[in-house]
Amino acid sequence: MNPRQHHPPEATRSLDLLAAGERAVIASVDCPPPIARRLMELGLIPGTEVEMIRRAPLGDPMEISARGVHLSLRRSEARWIDVAPV
Numbered sequence: 001m002n003p004r005q006h007h008p009p010e011a012t013r014s015l016d017l018l019a020a021g022e023r024a025v026i027a028s029v030d031c032p033p034p035i036a037r038r039l040m041e042l043g044l045i046p047g048t049e050v051e052m053i054r055r056a057p058l059g060d061p062m063e064i065s066a067r068g069v070h071l072s073l074r075r076s077e078a079r080w081i082d083v084a085p086v
Helices: 033-041
Strands: 023-029 049-055 062-066 069-073 081-085
Touching: 023 033
Parallel strands: none
Antiparallel strands: 023 049, 023 081, 049 062, 062 069
């Protein structure tokens, strides 16, 4: 995986760092185009509120709720998504 080329503002963090039950708003999706397209097709676009539901026993994958739908994401995918507190 390529490291990020930018440093997000202090108020944001990656989606994979949310705790169960925590809510946030997507600030940006910064990843290669094929991955960005898939995530956006799932409804994960800037401005969308998400909630961390739970993680698998070993931490991967994770279940999130966005737009009334429960999605399962790998941690490697969630790291590309920056979120801000609600």
